[in-house]
Amino acid sequence: MNLFEIRFHGRGGQGAVTGAKILGDATRLENKHFQAFAHYGAERRGAPVMAFTRVADEAIRIHSYIYDPETIVILDETLLDIPSVQEGMNEDTFVVINTPQAPQDIKLKVKPKISTVDATKIALDVGILVAGIAVVNTIMLGAVVRATNIVTIESVKKAIRKGLAELPEKVIETNVEAAQRAYNELQMGY
Amino acid sequence: MSKIVSVTGNHSASWAARTAIPAVIAAYPITPQTTIVEKIAEFVENGDLKSEYVRVESEHSAMAACIGASALGLRTFTATSSHGLALMHEMLHWAGRARLPVVMPVVNRSLGPPWNIWVDHSDSMAQRDTGWIQFYASNNQEVYDTVLMLFRLCEAPKVLLPGMVALDAYILSHTFTSIEVYDHEEITDFLPSYHAGHWKLDPKDPMATGNIAGPEYYYELSYAIHEGFEAARKMIPRVEADFKKHFGRFHGGFIDTYQCDDAEVIFIAMGTMGEEAQLAVEELRNEGIRAGSARLRVFRPFPAEQIQALANKAKAFVVVDRSLSYGHLGGAVTEIRSALYRGGQTIPVQGVIAGLGGRDVSHTDIKKLIHLGFDAADKGEAKPDIFYGLKR
Numbered sequence A: 001m002n003l004f005e006i007r008f009h010g011r012g013g014q015g016a017v018t019g020a021k022i023l024g025d026a027t028r029l030e031n032k033h034f035q036a037f038a039h040y041g042a043e044r045r046g047a048p049v050m051a052f053t054r055v056a057d058e059a060i061r062i063h064s065y066i067y068d069p070e071t072i073v074i075l076d077e078t079l080l081d082i083p084s085v086q087e088g089m090n091e092d093t094f095v096v097i098n099t100p101q102a103p104q105d106i107k108l109k110v111k112p113k114i115s116t117v118d119a120t121k122i123a124l125d126v127g128i129l130v131a132g133i134a135v136v137n138t139i140m141l142g143a144v145v146r147a148t149n150i151v152t153i154e155s156v157k158k159a160i161r162k163g164l165a166e167l168p169e170k171v172i173e174t175n176v177e178a179a180q181r182a183y184n185e186l187q188m189g190y
Numbered sequence B: 001m002s003k004i005v006s007v008t009g010n011h012s013a014s015w016a017a018r019t020a021i022p023a024v025i026a027a028y029p030i031t032p033q034t035t036i037v038e039k040i041a042e043f044v045e046n047g048d049l050k051s052e053y054v055r056v057e058s059e060h061s062a063m064a065a066c067i068g069a070s071a072l073g074l075r076t077f078t079a080t081s082s083h084g085l086a087l088m089h090e091m092l093h094w095a096g097r098a099r100l101p102v103v104m105p106v107v108n109r110s111l112g113p114p115w116n117i118w119v120d121h122s123d124s125m126a127q128r129d130t131g132w133i134q135f136y137a138s139n140n141q142e143v144y145d146t147v148l149m150l151f152r153l154c155e156a157p158k159v160l161l162p163g164m165v166a167l168d169a170y171i172l173s174h175t176f177t178s179i180e181v182y183d184h185e186e187i188t189d190f191l192p193s194y195h196a197g198h199w200k201l202d203p204k205d206p207m208a209t210g211n212i213a214g215p216e217y218y219y220e221l222s223y224a225i226h227e228g229f230e231a232a233r234k235m236i237p238r239v240e241a242d243f244k245k246h247f248g249r250f251h252g253g254f255i256d257t258y259q260c261d262d263a264e265v266i267f268i269a270m271g272t273m274g275e276e277a278q279l280a281v282e283e284l285r286n287e288g289i290r291a292g293s294a295r296l297r298v299f300r301p302f303p304a305e306q307i308q309a310l311a312n313k314a315k316a317f318v319v320v321d322r323s324l325s326y327g328h329l330g331g332a333v334t335e336i337r338s339a340l341y342r343g344g345q346t347i348p349v350q351g352v353i354a355g356l357g358g359r360d361v362s363h364t365d366i367k368k369l370i371h372l373g374f375d376a377a378d379k380g381e382a383k384p385d386i387f388y389g390l391k392r
Helices: A016-029 A077-081 A119-126 A137-148 A153-163 A169-185 B009-020 B034-045 B059-071 B082-097 B140-154 B218-247 B272-286 B304-313 B331-342 B363-379
Strands: A003-011 A033-038 A048-056 A071-074 A094-098 A113-117 B003-007 B024-027 B052-055 B103-108 B133-136 B163-168 B177-181 B255-258 B265-269 B291-296 B298-300 B316-321 B349-353
Touching: A003 A016, A003 A077, A003 A137, A016 A033, A016 A048, A016 A137, A016 A153, A016 B003, A033 B177, A071 A077, A071 A137, A077 A094, A094 A137, A113 A137, A119 A137, A119 A169, A137 A153, A137 A169, A153 A169, B003 B009, B009 B034, B009 B103, B009 B140, B009 B163, B009 B177, B024 B034, B024 B059, B034 B052, B052 B059, B059 B082, B082 B218, B103 B140, B133 B140, B140 B163, B140 B177, B140 B218, B255 B272, B255 B304, B265 B272, B265 B331, B265 B363, B272 B291, B272 B363, B304 B331, B316 B331, B316 B363, B331 B349, B349 B363
Parallel strands: A003 A071, A071 A094, A094 A113, B024 B052, B103 B163, B133 B163, B265 B291, B265 B316, B316 B349
Antiparallel strands: A003 A048, A033 A048, B003 B177, B133 B298, B255 B291
């Protein structure tokens, strides 16, 4: 089974789980199979959370944890110091980080393929805030697909429109444009 | 028109209810099942599902309300998990003994204390003897499909039994995948509306039910339930074949076998572990190791003959239970050994307890366990049952 596995690290309220699901929907639009799930524990706003998207060209029969993700997405750079973020990371791992820093300034235990984008700034610029917290999940999806080529940015935009369908049209389009901006502004250090 | 939706295992169950249109749904939320009944409440509120949705004050009451509704001859649905299922226990017997075809997804979750909301089959295994048909699903599409199949099976005049489909907590209940769902009109050929052929409560035709039955009657009524299960045993392959004819999918019948025809060692598990085992088998086959996987999909009625048929060809079984009957062994392995004894078969059966309370069991673990089956085949006997992954 040819799998592509993505692990999202965020803080409760940043929309990591929704991001994982929307990315799954985007892969579905390109006729792939996916699972999107969270690591459940005691959820609360601000606590570190993990979410996952598992993608394959065929029906997925794996149901166990993701130990060695191809891609690690970090929605909040203050999480870089917690041990779980660097678990399963190696030199081939794509690591996509929401930070104003350049990829070469990020220091990790191994040297993965790092790319960075200031998604929080984008969120603040365009006003994607929920209860005062910058919600960067959809924005980071633009960065993830640029870094990994897992699906096209067009599929991500369609999936964002579908995933946020219950929100006002203007909010949806703001999210779509912000994802495109992250796609454009991503700095790739590899 | 059928459509593809991205949903969790819980919402797969909700969508199945929406498709089958039960007349009455009575439910009480319990994690991690909560979103099944929340979604159904939303469907009803939005007018997408014309069911009578009854909010009750406990799971015991939820099942009692379902019993009342089903006794009126109505299609009835609820969902629960873990402690909620345990609280229903008395009413589960009632539904089984009154021959009421209530259909219920059960999200398999551990029981406390300590507080643990993750996957464990102990909750539904403990309801083995309540007179409920039991299926165990391995993916979200199977959850949806099995709910529809259960209505057909349970409501059949010769069966008339309640049925549950179990799904692994979080691994299925909270994991999004794409599934195909149908409009009600698309499934009515497969699942016609329910007409209670046996008895129903009707003010125009009054009758008493649940009255006293002394030693001269009770035994025969119990045997009649057993006959209902035997009728279900005959009917399950027909329902699955008809489902495949209508919708193109087949989930394996009693036992979902994979590469078992020439397998020396067969790995048997329930739920998602049973599906992941296929991957372990695939990897072992690539190394030239003749392994097979048999996912136990139906636990009641228990498929003893199918187990015996598998043992005719294999040299050993490895059976993993995600539950533990304290003071004895796993629930599935004891029944499998019993089936083999009745069949006069003596192949080693390596019993394994694994994955309790949500402990992860991956295909890498499954490969290790299958190797234990090969050791048992070589030696002609299995080790004492193993507690895999136990930290001591």
